Structure formats: C-alpha cells, structure tokens
Amino acid sequence: MQVLSKINKQSSIFTSLVSVFLGLLVGGVMMILAGYNPIQAYIALFQSAFLQPFDIGETIRTITPLILTGLAVGLAFRTGLFNIGVEGQFIIGQLAAVIVALKLDLPPVIHAIVAVIAGALGGALWAFLPGYLKAKRGVHEVITTIMLNFIALYLSNLTVREWLTDGADKTKEIPESASLHWNMLSQLFDSSRVHFGIFIAIVAAFFMYYLLWKTTTGYQLRAVGYNPHASEYAGMNVSRNIVLSMMISGVFAGLAGASELLGTAGYQAIQASYTGIGFDGIAVSLLGGNSPLGIVLSASLFGILTYGGSNMEYVAAVPREVIRVVFAAIIFFVAANIVRWVAQRRKKKVIDKGGEGK
C-alpha cells in the first residue's frame, strides 16, 4: 500500500487546499457547460449553509457523522488498511444502538450512554472480522469489508422487519431517555436537529490524535502502516496491530451510526440502499490527510457542501449532482497528488535548464 503511506507522509494542508480549489473549479466548469451560473450557485451554497441558525444547526448535524466516519477511514489508513466497510460498521452501529434504545429500560443519560457504547461495540465487532481475516489468513480487507457491507445492510433490514417490528418498514421512535437530542443546543439553533453527537465526534478526534502520536500502541500502528516488514523485524506484532486498528476504526464508524440514530433519526428504517455516509468518510479522510484535525476540517467542508448543495439546487436550480462531482474531483486531485507532481516537473525543468547552461 505504498500510495497510502505516501499520502500519510506527504499530504500537506497546501495539497488539500489546492485540491479543494481545483475540485470547485471542475464543478464550476461543469455548471458553465450545463448553462448555469457557477458564481451564483456557489454563493447560494455557502450562504444557505450559514444564513440562518436553523441551517447552521443542520449543517453541524450533517458534519457530525462525517467526522466520525472520516476518522474511521483515516485510522485504518494510518495502519495501511483500506476500510471500505465503514458503511457496514455504521449500519451495525445504528442497529446495536436502536436495539439497546428500544429493548432496555434504563434511566435517562445512562440509557443514552449504554446505547452509544453498544453502537461502538457493534461497529468494532463488524470491523474485527475483516481485520482478523486479514491478519490470520491474508484475505484482502477491501474484499471482505465490501461484502460485509451488504451483510450489514440486509441484516439490519431483517432485524427491523422480523424482530423489532411486526413487518413494518421502520421501528418505533426511541424513548426520550436514550436520545442524544439536547433541547438547549437544539433551541440555540432554532430547533434544528443538531445533537450531542458533535461532542462525541470532537472527543473522538482528540482520542485519535492522542492514541496515534502520544502512545506506544499508536506508534506501532503507524509503523505497521509505513512498513509492515520493517515493523515485524523490529519485533512488533503486525497481526495484532492490524486487528486492533480495524477494531478502533470500527468503533468510530459505530459511534457515527449510533449518534446518527440516537440524535438525528430516532428510529431505524428498512433501507433499500446505503446512506453513503460511510463512503463519504473515505473522501473526508483522504482530503484531511488522515490526520484528526484535517479530518475535522474536511468533514466540515463536505458537510457544508452536502447541506448547502440541496439549497443551491433550491435557490439557483443547479442540480446537486454537481456537488458529488466536486467531491469526486477533490478526491481525484488529492489521490493524484497533483501539487507534488507539478512541483516535481518544475524542479526537473530547472535542473535540465541548468545542465544546458553548462
């Protein structure tokens, strides 16, 4: 996974900023080609993400799970693992949280805490399987995690239909005691659905920073990511670190699912397809250079683009598919590391010229 370790080593804020700029540029060109006014559209987008307290609250709500899924992908990247299963771990997190919320009868606050922990453990379990298979059997985690996404989706649908309800398409609303909804916070933003999850997300980001850069375990995780063979030679247990990395990654994904369910939706519905929040985590993490601060910032950007995108379409009538193109273009520019490529070519030119001069 050399490309991954390259990103880990080299990505700078500068690369990300240039990629964002180029991504927005690509989106703008597309809008011009389709006959829309990009400047008007982008103004509408950013304005409507912040214009009113309600919108700011909803933007924060959109950002919350993206931070967590971004951290999930980023942590696995650091250990050289490509966790595409964040989506599935997210769903299992939702499912575990809704089961605890509906089936247990606990006092307020404690109920919510137990449900959140259940979500985290659910995600960890779902990530443990591919981690274990990778460590012990050498099965590529991309394959297993993609497959487990499907299993998670349909397992959730089955559980909702057969066990949590009587053949209905969604569960009952979770009791107040398990909800992450915080009235004061919500009122602050004009009764939008911003919830306690944002604090969970920020704490998780701090946790990732502390773990990776301030502990021995974190050092090992990163070392395995840079070079598993050297790490093994240095006496580190590579298998153990792979499983551990996947499980922590799954905890983040599970937290994202639990906080979405307990804070935003309040029920689990039968889903025809993925929510896409887990997959967006890949983009968030890549843009954020797999570092906690970068991930929080890039999740914010993607959240603003996502929520503002629906307004952009409302105000400026630009289809919000354009925003998805911008997402993809940004990832493309980050992955291709266009900044470094250009810099290297210029350097080479300078050297060539110097050679001619002699």
Next chain:
Amino acid sequence: MKLKALGALLLSAALVTVAGCGAAQDSKGGSKGQSAGLVTDVGGLNDESFNQNAWAGLQKAGKEMDFNVKALESKRDDEYIPNLTKFAREKRTITWGMGFKIQNALEKVSNQFKDQHFAIVDTDMGGKIPDNVAAVTFKEEEGSFLMGVIAGSMTKTNKVGFIGGITSPLIKKFESGYRAGVKAANPKAEVKVVYAESFTDSAKGRALASSLYNGGTDIIYHAAGGVGKGLFNEVKTRKQGKYWAIGVDMDQSKLAPDHTLSSMVKRVDVAVYDMMKKVKDDKFPGGEQVQIGLKDNGVGYADTTKEHVPAKVLKKVDDFKQQIIDGKIKVPANENELKKFKP
C-alpha cells in the same frame, strides 16, 4: 501493490459519486401570493408512480389556479425535515409530504409551524391528525372491488388469485374489496389469497404466481408493490388469452401488454388537485382525514382495460361502479365487513 492501491482509490471515488443526492423542480406561476410545495419521499420525482403523479397534479393546479408550485426531492430519510422546513419557512400556503414514510417528519415540522398548512398522502397519521394537517387516503377497496368484478366475470376455471404485499390493514383493504367484487360478479368463483410478506421481492412474487397458476387459477390481482413485477414476469411466459394478471396503483399493462386485463389506478394527481381546489376556496380540511374513492374519481380502472375486457363485462363493471357511487353497495374494507357483505 501500487496499482492495487490506486485501483482502490479510484473505486472509492466511484463509490462516493454513486452514493449521490437529488434535484428540485420549479414551475412558475402565482401572482396572488398563493404557493405550494411538495416534498417527495426517497422515490424521487421520476418514480413513474406516486410522486410523479402527485407532482403532475400539483403542476396542473398551479397552472389553472395560479399557485406558485415547487418540488423538493428527498434522497435520504434525514432530508425530510429540512425539506419540509424549507417550504414552511417560506410561508407556502400548503406543503405536501408524499407517503407514509414522511409521517414522522411531517408531525414534527407541522407542530413547529402551527400557522402553516400541510397535507400528507396515504396515511391517517395513526388517527391523530394535527389541526393544520389534512391527511389524504384512498378507498382502495372500491377500486379493488371493480377488479374483482372483472376477474369474477372473466375467469374460466372459477378460480382467481390475489397476491398481497405485507399483511397489514392497508393491503387488507385491497383484498376485502377484491373478494367482495368477485363474490358479487360470480358467487361460484373461489379466491385464493397469498401474501408475499414483502413489497420488494419480485422473485417471491413470481414463485407465488407460478404456484397459483399451476393450481388452476387463471386471473391474479396483486397489491404488493415491487413483488408484483414477478407476477407479470410469470404471466408473460404463459399462454396468451388463458392466463391474466391485474395490476395496481397505476396502469401496469406495459409490463405485459398481452396478458394484462386491467389495473386498479390510484389517481394521486386527482387527489392533490382536489385538495388544492379546497385550499383555493379557503376550505382547507385541517385535522381531517379526506378519503377519496370512486365518486371523486380518485380510484378506478385503467383506460387500457378495454383492450382485453369485452364491452359486456365492462358494462357490468360500470354498473357496479354506479351502484357504489350511489351508495347502494357498501364495499367492505376489512375481514369483518367482508363476512357480513352480501351482494
């Protein structure tokens, strides 16, 4: 190694793009400040069914009655609340929520914007309809009764079938009406009823249809959403003129043109249009459940019915239709009413 990782990156880019979002449509009009908004469920505006029909009805109302109408597509369940809120905040005269999936969101938003009017389709909100909400539901049993009349009159084996989606009061309305219709037209005919316990599993629909046909049934009506596709796939492979299917919700004859007798159509567009008329006349039925049936042209049979159903049978169908409209026949909407039903 490097290639593999690059491939994975490209794959992730593709995944992110695929998991995309939705679109809004605008249609100008409305000088007197009357306006309406429509929020779709996750099916989207071009679902060739429910949402599309509703939007057509609203656009018609906009044009004829001078409403400024706008639609917002929801791509995910969590977009219902922001979308409804957007319209409510604009102080639209009325905001439509399409389908029972949107019920929770509409409950919350209508509670928050008590001065605004809302309407929801296909649910009675559990019987607790807020004062600023009108709930529109259909008398599916009446339309299904006509399908029963067609099936009862056309069967040669005196065995007709019904495939239901998930067992629920809503689908029981279809079943009861249909069975009553068969009984009224042909007391000797037997109705075989099966439930798929799914609204999406078309393979199951096909298996059920196959076993019904093999058991001597020659006409099958379904009220099972996507499961019904399996019925049409099955009937297509069988002898034309001997085995028939009856569709639901919209004209489904194009799924199997030579094998479709009729379809029970739900005119969501008519329902939306009628409600807009009431809004225009300042007669918004807040807190009420508006049930529309044959009388209001809210349910009925598809225009293509005359292709395969002889005029004689069609006349009988129209005859029953008139009797229902006149109130001479009360179509049963559940099991108990069906037991008491005497044609």
